[in-house]
Amino acid sequence: MRRFTQGFYGYAVALFVCLAGVGLFMLVAPQSREEHIPRLDYSITVANFGHEVPYQVWAPQKDPSGWVPNSNRIAKGEGGAQVLYLGYATAARQHAMFAQSDEKPAAEFANRMTGIAKPAGNQQVGDVTWERRFREDKKQRSLVRVLPDVTLVITGTADWPELTELAGLLQQRDKG
Structure with missing residues (x-):
């Protein structure tokens, strides 16, 4: 028995036993091969934002097909203005964010x-014209719409059709 606990042979046996235990654990431990993006409901955040601002809030009437809303928050902007952010993982698994203030x-x-001040043309969404902006260094596309009481921005690494889809789903929400 002494030869199993001493020398190189004992070390090799101990290493084999440890690796066999790890292999067995990996074999029986549950593993998920599916992508998991946390889904966060933004309806309460949008409602709370509506109570804090003096104008009608804009929000998607529904989420675009295959998109996952994965972040939302209200923050203070410049001059104390409130800003609403809604973040998404798109169907193509790119990032898109809707912001308004x-x-x-x-x-x-x-x-x-x-991240850029220079317009790159316009984008027609239904009967509404949005300004297009493109930041080359970050491959960031943006749609901007300035209204008398609020500015709407849709931005991210998503492609133009995806950003346009989100813009087409925006509507004003009742103040409740």
Whole structure:
């Protein structure tokens, strides 16, 4: 028995027993091969935002097909203005974010959210025209719509059709 506990042979046997135990554990431990993106309901955040701001809040009437809402928050913007953020993993598993605020000047809010001030054309969504912006270094696409009481920004690594889909689902919510 002494030869199993001493020397190189004993070390090799002990190592084999340990590796066999780890292998057995890996064999019986549950493993998931499926992607998991946490889904966060934003309805309460949108309702709370509506109680804090003096204008009608915009939000998607429904989530785009295959998209997962995975973040939402209300934050203070410049000058104390409230900003609503809704984040998504798109069907193509890119990132998209919808932000809105009555921060003034509206151009500064849009520039900060998009990371660029230069328009790259327009995008027609239904009967509404959105301004397109593209930040080359981050491959970030953005749609901007400035209204009299609020600025809407949709931005992220999602492609133009995906951003346009989200823009088409936005509608004003009742103040409740």
